[in-house]
Amino acid sequence: MPSILQIVGILIAAYCSTFIYCFVRNLYYASKSGLPMLVVPWDQNHFVWMVTAVALRPHLEKWLPKSIYKRLRLTIYGWEFHERGRPHKEYLGGKRTYMHVGLGRSEFWTSDAEVVWEVLRRPNDFHQLDLTDLFMARFGHNVLTTNGDRWARQRKVVASVINERISKAVFDESVRQTEGLMDEVYRSSSDTSDCAETNKLFDMMKKITIHVLSGAGMGATVSFSGDTLEKPKPGYKLNYIESVKSVIYNITGPMLLPQWLLANWPSTWPAAENMRTLSCAMREFPVHTKDMIEQERQRAAASKSAETRSNIMSQLLKASESEADMKGNALSEEEMIGNLFLFTIAGFDTTANTLSYALALLARYPAWQDWLLEEVDQIVPSTATAAELDYTTVYPKANRTVAFMLETLRLFTPLIHISKQTATAQTIQTSTGAYWIPPKTTCYVNTILLHLDPAVWRNLNIQPGEESSDDDETLFRPTRWLNPSGSAHVIFQPPRGSYVPWSTGPRVCPGMGMARVEFVTVMLMLLRRNRIQAVCLDGEDEKQAQLRLESRMRKSQSILTLQMEGIYDVKDATDGLSLRLVKRNRE
């Protein structure tokens, strides 16, 4: 009879041998592919490593030999943002496509625009990762979590939904919400009425984003302050917006816990209140969504005209029903709820963090803020009331603001990599040769490094008065997006596969237009009446405060999406990162 110790020993040996097996298989695949290989001593997707490695980093740096630590760093989640081109220069002779040989799945990495385009234009060969289901399919499969025909059927419906009518609704809702934000900032500030300091501006970007998604997405409008929030219906603990907020704020962690654990979370354990609310939210969110779909159906049936309301849900319902009429391809109720959940999740963190980086960049670079203010003053009349601002006259003129967004997304791309997986081996043909990609391989597009490719970005559209430099691609310079006057396009159109914050090809983000409208509107509304400044800490001058902001941005972490650390969920006045709004005199 083997002893318990022997059984434990055998189990540990069996577990360790899986790593050895993976490593040997990955080595074999990498050499068969003929691609350069980068050997790393661990697996970035090992669950325990994923949740502990970022916190362990300073200790590992202190205790491990430098040569090992430098490779191990390439398995710590988010390394692409911190390491940029270092591994390519040090280990890969500058090559942009290679096999990452570690102790987990076989991994193919690229930041070569031609290869990126090939991977992303072939969704039937490069599928969504299985892991996507864990976060995104909690309330039903949707356009992000499916592949093949099931994806194509849903995509057709979803792609037609975010149209110009939705853009107008997003514009109007963003105007309303940003007005509410400014009221709240000035009302709650103890400063003079001409300026207000707050460390809650980043939290407010999240709030605006949720409110725009609920208003323009589901027709569930609410004021910025929340004073028009409906009471939960009888039998419910939360209303729709409260349940959305709870689900969204917990998506990267607690939402993965089983429902029974959330419901029975002991009151003496940490975050008990949050867990109980989340448990209700998980139960009530799909019920609220179902109710709202049903109400929308009844509204549409009662209305004699074919005209529908301008929100994503009503458009989705209409598009799904017209598909049903034509080919019997309507979305099932599960798919409808799954997609409405996806719109909320996919549009939230990405847009909110892009707005947050833009605020930090405005405060970091006052000269770029002045450049933006020139445009704001030309296209947004100082005397116009919120109701008088019109999407069709204002938005198309906001070229500098769009350039500011595109540059923010180039350097602070919310998804630092786009990942796909192969089921069977694939070949990619490029102008420099063919690449063989093994079966069951995760293919990563390193968006951070892709967006720093000097061949595309260095000294692009240098304007009169600007100087060329040999690290220009690493600098924040929104003017690179503005083509010389007389060009066919005002905004620079990057070569295929070279700029992919919204991905590219058939699975390009369908919310791209919506995110652009929301970003531009929030910026225009904030800047038409205010300047944004960094707040100096004791003993700091303005320049030092700006450099502190830059270092905060440099230390960002990727938690589903890239974000600055410690700027959200501020508890008291000393927490987070403070910015100052200063009222502008536009007379």
Ligand code: HEM
């Ligand atoms: C700055 C804001 C945004 C960024 C950077 C962004 C980025 C992306 C990226 C990179 C993908 C591809 C993911 C993959 O293939 O794995 C994607 C897909 C998607 N996004 Fe966005 N997104 C943004 C805003 C939005 C908004 C506002 C919505 C909707 C309200 C939205 C809805 C979707 C959907 C439904 C998909 C799945 C498309 C498919 O697989 O066919 N996104 N997004």
